[in-house]
Amino acid sequence: MADAEIHYKLDLIVRLVDTTTGKKVGQKQIIFKSENQMLVFQRRDEGVYVLLNHGREDMTLEICAEGYLPMRKKICYEELSPKFPEVEVPLIPEAGRNRFVDYLTLEGNRPGITSVAAVSLKKPHGVVISYNARRQSLKLYYAKAFEEQTYAVIHEEAQEFEEFQIGKRLDKLELKLVSPLNADCRPEEKINRIVHGKVDPDGHYILRVLDEGGGTDYLVRYEVNGQVSFKRFSTENQNSVSESE
Numbered sequence: 001m002a003d004a005e006i007h008y009k010l011d012l013i014v015r016l017v018d019t020t021t022g023k024k025v026g027q028k029q030i031i032f033k034s035e036n037q038m039l040v041f042q043r044r045d046e047g048v049y050v051l052l053n054h055g056r057e058d059m060t061l062e063i064c065a066e067g068y069l070p071m072r073k074k075i076c077y078e079e080l081s082p083k084f085p086e087v088e089v090p091l092i093p094e095a096g097r098n099r100f101v102d103y104l105t106l107e108g109n110r111p112g113i114t115s116v117a118a119v120s121l122k123k124p125h126g127v128v129i130s131y132n133a134r135r136q137s138l139k140l141y142y143a144k145a146f147e148e149q150t151y152a153v154i155h156e157e158a159q160e161f162e163e164f165q166i167g168k169r170l171d172k173l174e175l176k177l178v179s180p181l182n183a184d185c186r187p188e189e190k191i192n193r194i195v196h197g198k199v200d201p202d203g204h205y206i207l208r209v210l211d212e213g214g215g216t217d218y219l220v221r222y223e224v225n226g227q228v229s230f231k232r233f234s235t236e237n238q239n240s241v242s243e244s245e
Contacts, residue, residue: 012051012075012085014041015149016065019090019196020103020210022148024048025065033062056085068093069198069206088149090196092208102211104218106233109203112225116197116207118218118233119152119161124190128153129173131185136167136177138185143173154190154219155183160230161219163194209233 014032016025024047032039032049039061041049061073068091077085095103106116126143138153146169152161165178195218197207209218217234 008052010050010052010084011054011056012087013044014049014051014061014063015086015088016047016049016063017088017090017148018068019092020208022193025068025091027065027067029066031062031064033064034059061089063089063091065091071198092196092198092206095208103208104211104216104233105209106197106205106207106220108205110205110224111203113199113203113205114223114226115199116205116220116222117163118195118197118207118209118220119154119192120195120209120212121154121156121190121192121217121219122212124154124192125151126191128185128189128191129187131181133180136180137170138175138177138191140173140175140191143191146175148193150194151191152194153181153183153185154192156190156219158183159219159232161192161221 016030017023018025026046028043030041030043030049032041032051039051039054041051044050056077058077059075061075063071063073071089071091073087073089075087080086093101093103095105124142125146126140129139129141131138146166150163150165152163154161160183162181162183164181166175167178168176170176195207195209197205199205205222207220209216217232220231220233222229222231
């Protein structure tokens with residue numbers, strides 16, 4: 001009698017992170033849906049889930065995890081690696097769930113808003129020595145471990161930041177980027193994590209960041225009707241991004 005063979009096709013890898021801290025979402029019970037149908041993901045590691053033998057059709061993935069706001073993520077396979085189709089989904093913690101953690105929250109409604117995100121201007125994740133546009137590489141003289149896919153270079157003088165994706169870690173202090181930066185990156189500019197917000201189709205948005213203590217200071221990036229703007233958000237100036245310029 002011939003041995004039975006079981007074949008699995010990897011269709012999607014999902015990495016879940018707490019957007020306020022960058023830590024993996026450790027809950028084991030996560031609900032995944034698409035078009036109100038449950039999807040069976042297998043847990044492979046803390047915060048890592050895989051979808052097998054489902055087929056690679058574009059979809060909107062709905063994710064529910066205890067202690068976090070529900071999140072929707074559009075899956076477009078043309079944008080993913082054919083060999084390892086992987087996405088990172090930042091989840092926003094519910095306020096008040098952890099009595100040992102304080103948050104600052106921006107929340108409101110604004111027609112036409114499509115994204116909102118922020119970076120801390122304190123405690124950088126890394127500091128730049130130089131940027132080689134031809135090689136698309138960033139050299140750093142200080143850096144913490146890079147565990148997420150996306151970070152930002154902060155152009156603090158212009159009060160802006162630019163998002164980038166890491167293609168490869170050449171070594172502990174050099175990163176190769178997926179695509180070139182749009183703006184010049186000068187020595188001593190800071191790199192930091194990006195805290196992602198949530199925007200609903202009706203224009204409701206929410207962005208939640210850690211209250212760092214001793215004076216929280218974030219730079220918020222939001223996009224409305226295709227126009228990108230930035231505002232400072234701190235414990236001294238908690239203006240909502242829904243306010244007019």
